Amino acid sequence: MDRHPPATTTVTRTQGARRAGRTPWLYLAPALVVLGGLLVYPVYQLGLISVLEYTQAQVSGGKPTSFRGLGNYTTLFSDDQFWSVLLATVVFAAACVLCTLAVGCALAVLLTRVRAVPRLALMLAALGAWATPAVTGSTVWLFLFDPDFGPVNRLLGLGDHSWTYGRYSAFLLVLLEVVWCSFPFVMVTVYAGIRAVPAEVLEAAALDGASQWRIWRSVLAPMLRPILAVVTIQSVIWDFKVFTQIYVMTNGGGIAGQNLVLNVYAYQKAFASSEYSLGSAIGVVTLLILLAVTLGYLRLLRRQGEEL
Numbered sequence: 001m002d003r004h005p006p007a008t009t010t011v012t013r014t015q016g017a018r019r020a021g022r023t024p025w026l027y028l029a030p031a032l033v034v035l036g037g038l039l040v041y042p043v044y045q046l047g048l049i050s051v052l053e054y055t056q057a058q059v060s061g062g063k064p065t066s067f068r069g070l071g072n073y074t075t076l077f078s079d080d081q082f083w084s085v086l087l088a089t090v091v092f093a094a095a096c097v098l099c100t101l102a103v104g105c106a107l108a109v110l111l112t113r114v115r116a117v118p119r120l121a122l123m124l125a126a127l128g129a130w131a132t133p134a135v136t137g138s139t140v141w142l143f144l145f146d147p148d149f150g151p152v153n154r155l156l157g158l159g160d161h162s163w164t165y166g167r168y169s170a171f172l173l174v175l176l177e178v179v180w181c182s183f184p185f186v187m188v189t190v191y192a193g194i195r196a197v198p199a200e201v202l203e204a205a206a207l208d209g210a211s212q213w214r215i216w217r218s219v220l221a222p223m224l225r226p227i228l229a230v231v232t233i234q235s236v237i238w239d240f241k242v243f244t245q246i247y248v249m250t251n252g253g254g255i256a257g258q259n260l261v262l263n264v265y266a267y268q269k270a271f272a273s274s275e276y277s278l279g280s281a282i283g284v285v286t287l288l289i290l291l292a293v294t295l296g297y298l299r300l301l302r303r304q305g306e307e308l
Contacts, residue, residue: 043287049280056274072281081257082265082282089240089261092171096239099179101232104186109216111191123188130184134244141177142249164250167258174245174259182238186231193227194220229301233294240290243267262286 050072057063076082107126111119129137145152147160164170197220205215221228243263250259253268260268262282270279 046280046283046287049277050284052277054277054280059274059276068277072277073285076278076281076285081260085257085260085262085265088171088259092175092261093236093240093242096175096178096182096242097232097235099175100182100186100235100239101228103179104183104231105190105216107183107187108190108194109212109220111187112194126184126187129180130182132181134181135248137181138177138245138248141173141180145173165255167254170250170254170259174242174249177245177249178239178242182235185234189227189231190224193224197223225301229298233297236293236297237290240293241286 051067051069052058053063053066053068053071055063058065107122111122114122132140142164144150145163147153147162153159153161163173201219201223202215205219210218241263242261246253246259246261246264247267253260253264257265257268263286266279266282266286269275269282
């Protein structure tokens, strides 16, 4: 008796697998078309302006637009201020991401340990912080740390100390506000992931004498790797391109630009100095950095998954 399936059956299965593989893309097609229209054209325009000479003279029609090629990038990379702003942006974004992940994950674990009423109160408070507009949240934090009327200085006995005067204290103040409005996303997402972990796995780890930190590091974190990848990448993108909090809380970048980050620096170049091509070049550099970080992080996670 021939145990091999007929050729027609194999072809039918192959065609069925191909249709099944195309089905998700058909459902995603409308969203991809909309996102493509909203993202591709602005990125194209950003890249186009970055290789042109495009200043206020070209905007007003006083001079024709000319092609500069990589001239704007050469000017940008030869500027010492750009490199100092880039370093400050990387350090500030890294600190924001680490603090956001730490606070969000810790509170997610806490939500699994408390009763329903405290859990609901914490969730509502966190979602309220998440829903607060960045301008409003920044203004509230400025009031809380105001040297004359803010309650924080009174509670800490700091008198009329100005948090936004010093470079590091201003960055610290902005970091606290960024973490405050960002941790709810991490908390809710990780909490949902923890709830999806089978209770038997956690009970077995507890019976083996594992501490809460060991359970998180050896049991929960590996199982939540896809979720942690999402929240990490989202946090990197959000924190690396912070604009509103820095601009509002440091009055446009701090004293003598001591609190500039890339987005605020690009804004100053493009709109304060009317050098739109340089501002676009900074935007392209920011986009490439975020793309490289995202792809590198995903590649690292893939390697770690293959090693396990």
